[in-house]
Amino acid sequence: MAQHPTHASEFEPALRRAWETGRRRWPQIDLPADTFIPHLLRLLPEDSDTGSLEPQLQPLDLEGLYLACACVNAVPGALDALERNYLAKLPGLLGYLKLPAPALDDLCQKVRSHLLIPTPDGGLRLARYSGRGALLIWMRVVAVRLALSQGVTTRETSDEGALAALEAMPASETDTELELIKRRYRHEFRQAVREAFAALSSEQRYLLRLHFIDRLPTTRMGALFDKDQSTISRWLKEAREQVYEETKRHLQERLRLSSQEFDSLMDVIKSRFEVSMSQLLKEDEKEERR
Numbered sequence: 001m002a003q004h005p006t007h008a009s010e011f012e013p014a015l016r017r018a019w020e021t022g023r024r025r026w027p028q029i030d031l032p033a034d035t036f037i038p039h040l041l042r043l044l045p046e047d048s049d050t051g052s053l054e055p056q057l058q059p060l061d062l063e064g065l066y067l068a069c070a071c072v073n074a075v076p077g078a079l080d081a082l083e084r085n086y087l088a089k090l091p092g093l094l095g096y097l098k099l100p101a102p103a104l105d106d107l108c109q110k111v112r113s114h115l116l117i118p119t120p121d122g123g124l125r126l127a128r129y130s131g132r133g134a135l136l137i138w139m140r141v142v143a144v145r146l147a148l149s150q151g152v153t154t155r156e157t158s159d160e161g162a163l164a165a166l167e168a169m170p171a172s173e174t175d176t177e178l179e180l181i182k183r184r185y186r187h188e189f190r191q192a193v194r195e196a197f198a199a200l201s202s203e204q205r206y207l208l209r210l211h212f213i214d215r216l217p218t219t220r221m222g223a224l225f226d227k228d229q230s231t232i233s234r235w236l237k238e239a240r241e242q243v244y245e246e247t248k249r250h251l252q253e254r255l256r257l258s259s260q261e262f263d264s265l266m267d268v269i270k271s272r273f274e275v276s277m278s279q280l281l282k283e284d285e286k287e288e289r290r
Contacts, residue, residue, distance in 0.1 A: 011053055015040065018057050022066020029077050031070040039069045043130050064135025071116070072127045079116070086136055087112060093140050097147065111143045137267075185265070188254045189247075196246030204239040211236055212278040244273055 018040060019033045043065075044056055067085075070078035090108045099107065115126040129138055197205065207225075210216045218232040225232065252262055 014053050014057060018060075018062050019066070021062040022069075025063040026067055026070070026078075026081060029067065029070045029075055029081060031066060031073065031075050031078075035073055036066060036069050039072070039127075040065065040131075060131035061134050062131065064129065064138075065131040068126050068129045068135060072124050086139060089136060090139060090143060093136070094143055097144075099147075107143055107147055110146050111139060114142065114146060115139070185251075185255070188251060192247045192250035192254065193243070195250050196243045199246055200239060200242065204235070204242070207232075207235055208239055208243075247273075 015037045016033060019031075019036045022036065023029075023031070043060075044053070067078060067081060071082050087108065090111060091104055094104060094107065097104070116124060118124060129135060197208075200208070207221070210221055218229045218236070221232045222229050227235075248266060251265075255262065255265075
């Protein structure tokens with residue numbers, strides 16, 4: 001097994017740069033490098049080597065990790081900074097859950113307690129933040145998990161058939177919020193995607209069906225349209241973007257969420273949007289063949 005970076009002096013420059021990145025964001029919070037670096041090392045795989053450390057550090061939210069580490073170690077000013085810059089923003093990020101104000105306040109307070117009250121072993125759950133994703137988004141996921149575990153009251157919909165695309169999405173650690181979208185917005189999302197697709201030209205719809213249903217490579221599609229591969233790729237990109245933007249517009253009209261609430265909702269949907277569109281097109285294809 002490769003040497004763990006804890007014992008490798010060649011890691012020191014990279015680790016100190018990571019510490020300095022966090023410290024620049026929070027200059028008023030005096031977290032020693034000797035405290036932050038061991039905390040960071042615990043988050044790295046034990047078989048890290050000098051060739052893999054930089055790529056592992058680069059995507060981490062080092063500013064969030066620095067603040068979380070400072071809170072865990074009771075550094076003066078750290079909890080105040082966490083409250084002002086993170087916890088205070090949670091209600092706005094969770095607005096799309098459509099909870100009554102008292103329930104939303106209660107949920108945010110539960111997040112505070114969950115992260116900051118010591119566990120039976122004496123540690124804070126905030127120490128589990130790995131930096132793989134923004135701290136604020138991680139806290140939002142924690143909040144949604146708490147809401148789901150306690151049973152969120154959902155709005156009834158008249159649509160008995162669940163949106164196949166969303167129902168097919170697995171609820172992994174990073175997709176927990178999709179559970180709430182399945183419950184709340186499946187009918188609206190279904191209609192928005194269908195209307196957006198209907199607004200395309202017949203050529204664009206045919207192009208997307210070839211891509212999503214027939215799985216035709218762009219080289220073969222080019223021959224059908226008498227165009228080169230780069231043109232077909234550009235057309236596909238434009239058609240997908242048009243469907244996405246039109247879906248956003250229809251959803252915003254229907255849901256009437258604030259800009260911040262709507263952006264939070266679309267953040268959750270965006271990474272799976274093409275899966276959703278593919279599923280809907282396949283569903284339509286089956287209906288047309290009946």
